[in-house]
Amino acid sequence: MNEGAAPPAPASAHAPRSLRLRMLAAVLAWVALCIAGIWFSATGVFTRYVEQQFHDELAVHIQELDGLATLDREGRVALARPLSDPRYLVPLSGFYWQISVDGGATLRSPSMTRGALDPGVAASGEVAHRVVPGPTGPAIAYGLARRGASGQVARLVIATDQRLLDETLGGFTRELALWLSGLALALLATGFAVVAFGFHPLKRIGREIAQLRGGRASRLEGRYPAEVAPLVDDLNAYIAKNAAIVGKGRAEAGALAHALRTPLAVITDEAERLAREGGMADSAALLLDQARIMGQQIDYRLARARSASARGVAGSISRVDETLGPILSAMARLHPVIRFEYEELGDAAPVMPVDPVDLSEMLSILVDNAGKWARSTVTITVHGGEAPLVEVMDDGPGMTAAQIAGAFELGSRFDESKPGSGLGLAIAQDLAASYGLRIDLAARGDGASGLVVRLAPAG
Numbered sequence: 516m517n518e519g520a521a522p523p524a525p526a527s528a529h530a531p532r533s534l535r536l537r538m539l540a541a542v543l544a545w546v547a548l549c550i551a552g553i554w555f556s557a558t559g560v561f562t563r564y565v566e567q568q569f570h571d572e573l574a575v576h577i578q579e580l581d582g583l584a585t586l587d588r589e590g591r592v593a594l595a596r597p598l599s600d601p602r603y604l605v606p607l608s609g610f611y612w613q614i615s616v617d618g619g620a621t622l623r624s625p626s627m628t629r630g631a632l633d634p635g636v637a638a639s640g641e642v643a644h645r646v647v648p649g650p651t652g653p654a655i656a657y658g659l660a661r662r663g664a665s666g667q668v669a670r671l672v673i674a675t676d677q678r679l680l681d682e683t684l685g686g687f688t689r690e691l692a693l694w695l696s697g698l699a700l701a702l703l704a705t706g707f708a709v710v711a712f713g714f715h716p717l718k719r720i721g722r723e724i725a726q727l728r729g730g731r732a733s734r735l736e737g738r739y740p741a742e743v744a745p746l747v748d749d750l751n752a753y754i755a756k757n758a759a760i761v762g763k764g765r766a767e768a769g770a771l772a773h774a775l776r777t778p779l780a781v782i783t784d785e786a787e788r789l790a791r792e793g794g795m796a797d798s799a800a801l802l803l804d805q806a807r808i809m810g811q812q813i814d815y816r817l818a819r820a821r822s823a824s825a826r827g828v829a830g831s832i833s834r835v836d837e838t839l840g841p842i843l844s845a846m847a848r849l850h851p852v853i854r855f856e857y858e859e860l861g862d863a864a865p866v867m868p869v870d871p872v873d874l875s876e877m878l879s880i881l882v883d884n885a886g887k888w889a890r891s892t893v894t895i896t897v898h899g900g901e902a903p904l905v906e907v908m909d910d911g912p913g914m915t916a917a918q919i920a921g922a923f924e925l926g927s928r929f930d931e932s933k934p935g936s937g938l939g940l941a942i943a944q945d946l947a948a949s950y951g952l953r954i955d956l957a958a959r960g961d962g963a964s965g966l967v968v969r970l971a972p973a974g
Contacts, residue, residue, distance in 0.1 A: 643658055867950075877947060
């Protein structure tokens with residue numbers, strides 16, 4: 516596992532595996548299915564109803580025409596009175612009738628100012644219908660044949676333009692489409708609102724977890740619906756348990772350090788006594804050298820164990836300015852000839868998602884190193900905001916590129932005259948990496964000699 520890796524970014528709400536996207540897709544599919552069902556069923560029912568109404572009306576009118584028509588022995592046909600529907604009187608209205616006598620004259624409605632109807636529709640005494648060419652386009656025609664007293668056959672045909680039926684159906688279809696579109700939009704908006712409202716608690720949990728990851732909270736706060744409250748309670752319990760484990764681990768690390776350093780101090784004293792007495796100088800030097808290495812390893816491994824225990828602990832948060840106060844006071848006493856200057860930039864308070872103890876150790880190492888190498892001044896600049904940054908700049912001799920590349924190696928020391936064990940930067944780097952931070956070393960940007968050390972979020 517990469518200790519310096521930043522925590523994974525939260526998945527987008529509309530990622531391929533998003534539960535919200537699945538719900539919205541289900542709402543969209545359900546609305547589409549319902550609207551399509553209403554469309555096809557409504558248009559089908561209305562079409563059947565209107566067609567039946569047209570056919571019933573024509574069937575009534577053909578019967579009325581048959582009752583009003585008279586046929587004399589000479590084959591002349593006449594109507595006792597006009598049809599009850601006045602549309603048969605309006606020229607080219609789309610409503611027509613025609614009475615034809617085989618071998619005789621043809622009588623037409625006043626509306627039929629041109630053209631003719633096919634008398635073949637009236638093939639028998641039974642009412643029949645079909646679509647035939649009419650004066651103003653295709654027409655639905657009903658017809659029947661009647662035989663007169665002298666044996667002549669009169670063919671009665673009544674018709675209505677097909678376009679009238681199509682216009683009625685088209686008008687209904689357009690209005691239905693308009694209303695169903697509005698209904699679909701209303702249903703989709705309602706579905707989106709329901710999904711958004713239903714998933715709001717999960718979104719809150721996501722924000723709370725982001726605050727935990729960023730160190731701005733130590734637990735999930737607030738009341739949640741009964742369905743997700745157990746999840747929140749379990750997560751808070753896990754956070755508390757994890758924090759307790761870390762605390763216990765640190766206590767055990769401290770106890771182990773005390774248990775190891777005491778016998779190691781005895782061994783070191785004994786080796787120094789042997790060196791003073793003479794005769795065993797080489798063995799004493801070897802013991803002292805190994806004791807120094809053991810001390811380094813103990814310090815480094817304990818720091819590693821503590822940084823590992825801190826990794827992944829939610830809710831760790833520290834105010835940088837509050838942490839630096841005691842450190843600068845201590846450094847002023849430790850390096851009395853060095854002036855430590857502090858500057859804070861940004862409107863927001865400088866906060867880092869780090870345990871206060873660990874942040875204090877990292878900053879102590881960085882400021883102490885700067886104090887050891889500085890000629891006169893160490894400047895600590897803290898930038899607040901979303902990406903907090905701590906810069907420690909000294910006016911010492913600085914470091915070469917090769918020295919910077921090896922500065923974090925265990926036991927790395929570039930001047931034996933300076934106090935220290937060469938573990939500080941290695942320990943600080945491990946602690947920083949465990950919290951998703953990084954430590955960068957670079958030459959000063961103003962051209963003066965010295966080194967700038969930056970502690971900032973990784974990435």
